[in-house]
Amino acid sequence: MTAERFLNDPFSAEPEARMYRTGDLARWRADGNLDYLGRNDDQVKVRGMRIEPGEIEAALLTHPALKEALVLVREGRLLAYFTSRTEGVQAAAEDLREHLQGRLPDYMLPVAYVRLPAMPLTANGKLDRKALPPPGKRPG
DSSP states (O other): OHHHHEEEOTTOSSTTOEEEOOSEEEEEOTTSOEEEEEESOOOEEETTEEEOHHHHHHHHTTSTTEEEEEEEEETTEEEEEEEESSSSOOOOHHHHHHHHHTTSOGGGSOSEEEEOSSOOBOTTSSBOGGGOOOTTSOOO
């Protein structure tokens, strides 16, 4: 287990430097800071391929029109839910698919994209996954 968690550090100038694989997902921002995206242990299997939904969410969030993104599996299909950054600027499903095609392999592309006015929350302020509408149905 140690060898699979401690890897060569490609970011260090020292040849023997190691880094620890924590299982956390993050992305570098243009200003040099990191955005924490969540854990890397929510892997799902779709059509025989292991997929990390957080990786797809991170790729979606590089689209300038998106504020939030959530990817989940329902009935063996990858679905993407998203909210827009501003009211006037909204991304179409085809725009998002094209955006992801240059960033992810085809097997990681969601089959449906659902725009929401806001992510549904429970009384405790956590994401209410059960309240997410199926593709084709209007939220509410």
